[in-house]
Amino acid sequence: MSQHLTRQNKLQQKIKENGIQGYLVSQNVDIFYLTGSMQTGYLFIPVEGEPVFYVRRSVQRAQEESSCTVKALGSFRNFGEILKTDFPQIFNSNNESILATEFDVLPIQIFNRLQSIVPNVKWKDGSVLIREIRMIKSSDEISMIKTAARAVDQALQQALGKLKAGMTEVEWMSEIEYYLRLQGHFGLMRMRGFNQELVTGMVAAGIAAAKPTYFDGPAGGEGLSPANPQGSGKNKINRNEPVLVDLGCCIDGYVIDQTRTVVIGELSKDLVKAYQTAEHILKSTEAMLKPGTLCEDLYFNALELAEGAGLKDHFMGYGADQVKFLGHGIGMEIDEYPVLAKGFKYALEPGMVIAIEPKFTFPESGVVGIEDTYLITENGFEKLTVTRDGVISVTS
Amino acid sequence: MSQHLTRQNKLQQKIKENGIQGYLVSQNVDIFYLTGSMQTGYLFIPVEGEPVFYVRRSVQRAQEESSCTVKALGSFRNFGEILKTDFPQIFNSNNESILATEFDVLPIQIFNRLQSIVPNVKWKDGSVLIREIRMIKSSDEISMIKTAARAVDQALQQALGKLKAGMTEVEWMSEIEYYLRLQGHFGLMRMRGFNQELVTGMVAAGIAAAKPTYFDGPAGGEGLSPANPQGSGKNKINRNEPVLVDLGCCIDGYVIDQTRTVVIGELSKDLVKAYQTAEHILKSTEAMLKPGTLCEDLYFNALELAEGAGLKDHFMGYGADQVKFLGHGIGMEIDEYPVLAKGFKYALEPGMVIAIEPKFTFPESGVVGIEDTYLITENGFEKLTVTRDGVISVTS
Numbered sequence: 001m002s003q004h005l006t007r008q009n010k011l012q013q014k015i016k017e018n019g020i021q022g023y024l025v026s027q028n029v030d031i032f033y034l035t036g037s038m039q040t041g042y043l044f045i046p047v048e049g050e051p052v053f054y055v056r057r058s059v060q061r062a063q064e065e066s067s068c069t070v071k072a073l074g075s076f077r078n079f080g081e082i083l084k085t086d087f088p089q090i091f092n093s094n095n096e097s098i099l100a101t102e103f104d105v106l107p108i109q110i111f112n113r114l115q116s117i118v119p120n121v122k123w124k125d126g127s128v129l130i131r132e133i134r135m136i137k138s139s140d141e142i143s144m145i146k147t148a149a150r151a152v153d154q155a156l157q158q159a160l161g162k163l164k165a166g167m168t169e170v171e172w173m174s175e176i177e178y179y180l181r182l183q184g185h186f187g188l189m190r191m192r193g194f195n196q197e198l199v200t201g202m203v204a205a206g207i208a209a210a211k212p213t214y215f216d217g218p219a220g221g222e223g224l225s226p227a228n229p230q231g232s233g234k235n236k237i238n239r240n241e242p243v244l245v246d247l248g249c250c251i252d253g254y255v256i257d258q259t260r261t262v263v264i265g266e267l268s269k270d271l272v273k274a275y276q277t278a279e280h281i282l283k284s285t286e287a288m289l290k291p292g293t294l295c296e297d298l299y300f301n302a303l304e305l306a307e308g309a310g311l312k313d314h315f316m317g318y319g320a321d322q323v324k325f326l327g328h329g330i331g332m333e334i335d336e337y338p339v340l341a342k343g344f345k346y347a348l349e350p351g352m353v354i355a356i357e358p359k360f361t362f363p364e365s366g367v368v369g370i371e372d373t374y375l376i377t378e379n380g381f382e383k384l385t386v387t388r389d390g391v392i393s394v395t396s
Numbered sequence: 397m398s399q400h401l402t403r404q405n406k407l408q409q410k411i412k413e414n415g416i417q418g419y420l421v422s423q424n425v426d427i428f429y430l431t432g433s434m435q436t437g438y439l440f441i442p443v444e445g446e447p448v449f450y451v452r453r454s455v456q457r458a459q460e461e462s463s464c465t466v467k468a469l470g471s472f473r474n475f476g477e478i479l480k481t482d483f484p485q486i487f488n489s490n491n492e493s494i495l496a497t498e499f500d501v502l503p504i505q506i507f508n509r510l511q512s513i514v515p516n517v518k519w520k521d522g523s524v525l526i527r528e529i530r531m532i533k534s535s536d537e538i539s540m541i542k543t544a545a546r547a548v549d550q551a552l553q554q555a556l557g558k559l560k561a562g563m564t565e566v567e568w569m570s571e572i573e574y575y576l577r578l579q580g581h582f583g584l585m586r587m588r589g590f591n592q593e594l595v596t597g598m599v600a601a602g603i604a605a606a607k608p609t610y611f612d613g614p615a616g617g618e619g620l621s622p623a624n625p626q627g628s629g630k631n632k633i634n635r636n637e638p639v640l641v642d643l644g645c646c647i648d649g650y651v652i653d654q655t656r657t658v659v660i661g662e663l664s665k666d667l668v669k670a671y672q673t674a675e676h677i678l679k680s681t682e683a684m685l686k687p688g689t690l691c692e693d694l695y696f697n698a699l700e701l702a703e704g705a706g707l708k709d710h711f712m713g714y715g716a717d718q719v720k721f722l723g724h725g726i727g728m729e730i731d732e733y734p735v736l737a738k739g740f741k742y743a744l745e746p747g748m749v750i751a752i753e754p755k756f757t758f759p760e761s762g763v764v765g766i767e768d769t770y771l772i773t774e775n776g777f778e779k780l781t782v783t784r785d786g787v788i789s790v791t792s
Contacts, residue, residue: 103504212457227434
């Protein structure tokens with residue numbers, strides 16, 4: 001059975017359990033995950049029977065890429081009639097059918113049009129169902145995340161040779177991105193969250209890394225301007241200040257996420273201590289990484305350790321801009337399930353891939369920390385990040 | 397009056413004309429346009445009186461960046477109460493108030509939460525209202541688009557020195573992107589359309605450029621894989637084949653969009669003729685660029701010229717994958733108003749900025765064409781693109 005068919009069957013099982021008769025998949029990443037093609041259109045998955053991928057553009061390419069049944073979507077106005085013809089048991093039922101779609105990403109305007117073309121159904125939010133399936137990675141997916149991990153490591157090693165005091169953040173970031181692109185990085189990393197955007201992460205030096213941002217992470221960077229208020233900016237990288245290097249890339253659709261603390265020269269004792277606390281939290285988290293551990297417990301444990309080290313106010317951001325998590329799932333998007341945060345009661349399961357990123361923010365000196373990505377296995381974990389840990393000191 | 401205040405007043409005028417009592421602005425780009433800050437939250441613009449920017453994160457940064465009244469959003473659950481307190485005439489009215497938000501981008505999930513916290517209002521789609529205001533650029537905006545135009549020109553000139561037959565598309569694109577990034581390119585270009593994504597455009601060589609894609613443009617490129625099915629890919633750039641170089645960048649929030657046809661060696665006579673037809677269409681379009689011309693008429697004129705040249709089937713894509721437009725507005729997003737397409741009855745107005753991109757697709761040899769960006773002025777137009785026109789031939 002193809003992995004796309006397996007995924008479709010999992011979704012059929014989920015919607016059956018939830019009393020849903022069909023799932024209209026609308027988002028590019030979800031469609032790719034379920035069909036192997038990212039052409040635009042809608043994938044309709046009935047609770048039983050064969051799904052159909054209705055493609056707006058390009059039908060030819062969808063047929064080449066996907067083993068699904070592909071049909072031309074044609075005029076959107078007729079889409080309701082087509083669905084009624086292809087799935088009469090769902091759309092011409094005497095009982096009102098329940099359909100799901102991704103309420104977390106689908107814009108209202110498109111949803112209103114969908115409601116108007118199939119008026120006699122009830123819609124439910126199916127985003128969690130698909131995110132839960134995507135949370136458990138197949139061996140193919142893990143292998144692609146490993147490829148991305150090696151690419152980031154190699155790009156970082158190559159770019160370290162070019163790092164000089166006095167360069168701006170974006171100058172050094174351009175070097176890293178150049179090497180990533182040559183290895184097949186798409187150029188941006190996909191995010192599911194509304195209004196969130198990410199290129200390759202950031203190089204952020206000294207207090208610029210500590211600048212609060214809208215970005216849903218412990219550090220965002222100052223960015224290039226108020227219109228790009230996140231990531232690397234025009235600040236110079238100075239000697240003896242922490243440089244937060246939070247990197248990822250997207251190769252064949254899969255991302256990696258890792259952070260290293262780099263310094264030209266050496267860090268102050270306080271920052272070294274904070275960095276060591278971050279590594280200690282990571283090691284302590286690793287000891288809990290095995291099937292059965294609740295996601296929120298990883299966060300609580302880290303919070304306790306940060307507090308014990310007297311660094312609670314600096315953990316995962318500072319003051320009003322602290323974020324309330326320790327890590328997040330990754331895969332095709334950087335903000336996947338599970339989240340290591342209060343309220344996330346998922347138990348760890350084999351196949352989950354999680355980036356864990358203990359960091360400490362000091363508004364007057366910068367951000368230090370580490371981030372590694374882990375696969376949960378039957379017996380514990382496998383670290384997918386290949387870059388060595390420890391502060392990376394260079395002399396030039 | 398600050399330009400943000402002017403924009404807020406324009407929106408207030410628009411909603412007044414449409415019988416709307418308030419606009420809850422939700423999208424990052426719209427919020428930036430109206431406040432000068434891109435922090436996350438909601439900007440509430442009442443039909444009369446002072447707007448308030450409710451910020452989730454970072455309040456501090458929003459206060460630094462924006463001259464708006466900034467308040468902490470706090471818990472989303474209390475947002476309804478806060479709105480009732482701050483705008484009692486709208487939320488405690490005896491008559492049901494009508495509110496607008498951007499139905500074209502706001503996800504259903506967030507909209508449902510908004511509906512639940514302020515249950516006694518009626519919601520309308522306000523996306524067109526804000527897009528119409530953004531369609532007319534201020535002199536500051538035009539100056540930023542010119543900066544982006546110069547950056548793309550310079551990056552292209554620098555990268556042309558590195559172009560060699562046998563390089564892959566993405567190898568050469570990495571060079572272009574590197575130079576763009578050094579000039580302050582954010583790393584991606586924003587798009588408003590659902591499921592659309594864009595990094596810097598594409599370098600697409602020979603038949604790879606003619607591959608149909610989901611992307612809402614006349615040519616999309618093969619891309620790196622089915623998970624990134626657009627833009628530059630791993631195809632080699634060969635001598636004597638057309639290389640479509642469709643480039644943009646985003647500097648301080650503003651984008652430019654231009655296309656040049658590059659060749660190592662020379663093009664076949666047929667392709668030269670098609671390229672010349674594209675330039676002829678562009679010149680003919682220029683002659684119509686002045687206030688009063690209807691947007692759709694520019695498309696009809698181009699279509700007629702393409703047909704007259706015997707190239708109708710190749711114009712703006714090929715066969716089932718042709719797109720039905722000649723160009724599009726640009727500004728902070730690459731897919732702004734107006735669109736030069738059937739049904740777009742906007743008359744050209746001073747301040748509009750439009751990318752015009754006549755292209756011809758030949759599935760067996762590639763894509764040729766040109767794209768320039770224009771400002772509509774009182775008396776005609778100003779070309780914002782600075783790269784010289786004509787096929788760019790290099791010898792190496």
